Amino acid sequence: MERILAEYYIETPYKVEDAAAVLAGEQSSGTFVSVPGETQALKQRFAARVEDIQVLDAVERPSIPGKALPNKAYARARVKVSWSIENFGYNLPVLVSTLQGNLYEISQFTGLKLMDLEVPNSFKEHYRGPRFGIKGSMASCKVSGRPMIGTIIKPSIGLSVGDTVSLVKKLIGAGIDFIKDDELMGSAANSFFDDRVKAIMKVIRDNEQRTGKKVMYAFNISDEIDAMQHKYDLVLKEKGSCAMVSINSVGLTGTKKICDRGELIVHGHRNGWGMLNRHPLLGIEFPAYQKLQRLAGVDQLHVNGIQNKFWESDDSVVASIKSCLQPFLGGDGIVPVVSSGQWGGQAFETYRRTRTTDLLYMAGGGILAHPMGPQAGVTALKAAWAGAVEGLSLEETAKRSPEFSASVKKFSNL
CATH class of the missing domain: 3.30.70.150 (RuBisCO large subunit, N-terminal domain)
Incomplete structure (x- = not known):
């Protein structure tokens, strides 16, 4: 047996x-x-x-x-x-x-x-696992040979639909691959979910028609089961490509219910992870956790980042990235979502220790707070990863990219 x-x-x-x-x-x-x-x-x-x-x-x-x-x-x-x-x-x-x-x-x-x-x-x-995973996510964004570059809408709460749309337009113009709602953003008083989805997807569809590139926006559909289904349906109707689920908040069965539909890429946000893992002798370690989430069907899963703003060590982050990339039950890996205080400077150590570009590399302030603006922030991240993959040092990369050089000056001592 x-x-x-x-x-x-x-x-x-x-x-x-x-x-x-x-x-x-x-x-x-x-x-x-x-x-x-x-x-x-x-x-x-x-x-x-x-x-x-x-x-x-x-x-x-x-x-x-x-x-x-x-x-x-x-x-x-x-x-x-x-x-x-x-x-x-x-x-x-x-x-x-x-x-x-x-x-x-x-x-x-x-x-x-x-x-x-x-x-x-x-x-x-009995479990088909992730429907899209790494290959499907990369193909949706038309990215190859480098990580997907993404960011989070900030401030987390308080922006109107119009404010959010203006920021999305700037980020799309900057060449971003991926944008997501903050996990705290559901359907706020001045930014109802339905209104936000319709307005943002119009911008994304218009850009796709002009350029052929469809930026992936992960709308936070986390809610009660029936409400999540409604939100999923709306994103699908508006021709979105991704739904974000706070997997610890909605639970494994709630996550699986959404993943089983198989029409949208599912971005698994692990907020609350510290409660499950932070004590070295209590909870669950990431290799076990990510297997349970893969059984549920998530395509993308947060792993923290090198030199992050939280408590997790670089060794733990590297182990988490590698566990996401390992085949499981015959299926390919899922996308490790690298985030938490990231800017281009951590790309070099991340690549040195993982030797992969099969990542979603997320920078909030690293893009939005770039001294030359969000477009330069995106350019700086792409330049950093190009330099890291080519074997250049941070200093060598800064010399050939003014946008990355400005990032070094702004973020290296924070």
Whole structure:
């Protein structure tokens, strides 16, 4: 029988083998005492199995509250546990309840994080995954050999529809590939969603008719399920190409409902990620997270950025980018969305460490606050990436691009 495998990073004052057995029991057929009907045959078929344990080190103090044992150190280990596919079939909510449910509340653990997961090939028959992914996204924007260059409408809230349209016109004139609503922008009092979509898409369609290039605009459709469907329909009717979903806010099934329609590219915004990941011994690590989102069907997924404005390390960002690019269940990768305090200066380290241009490279202030204007901001980003791919240094690139040189002066010390 096919099995699903999950890897955890744990911390416990108990014997690691005993703690792992508690995890396996709690998340399958077991409870804290034996109960009638819990036969050996039932356990053999449905109980989770501890497949591997690698003890790492120990610390003197617990990472999060849990049971304290006198004169005991807190051991840390990598533990792999598997479940029969019979336990949940092809049901993402039950799968997540198993892999990330009550186990976080088990008192034997003073740290627990889901690091990665593996699902059997039969999942391909039930989950088609991203409909567009990297190839479809790049083709939609007519981009090749470099990242898609994108930005976010700022201020996040407060611009009227007319103000937003004026900014979109400037960005399109600057040669942008991708624009998105901020995740805080839904249908505000002075910028109703329907009005904003109709006005922006008219500008995008007019530009496409003149130039042949269709700029991708990710409208934030995050809402209740029925309202999201209405918003999706409107974007489609107005000949848009992308819908943005705040995937942690609408949940896995809400995200999948939208992705299953398969007519628009789905831009997965992971706002709230820090709540799920920031503690090193609590939550979920990105390799596991992105696989769940790919099962739901997202085409693009935020990964933060090198030298970002948030807490995440460069090593973590690089690992996230690489995990998005890896094939999964026979499908191609999804677009890593690089964002958070980005300008052209980080392109060199990003390319050096990932060796890929299969990215959506997002800069808000890096474009909109460029001293020579948004058009120069877009030009500067393209020049930076061209220099990075050619093997030039930041200084060499600045010498041949006045727009990038101005970016260096403006942003390098921020």
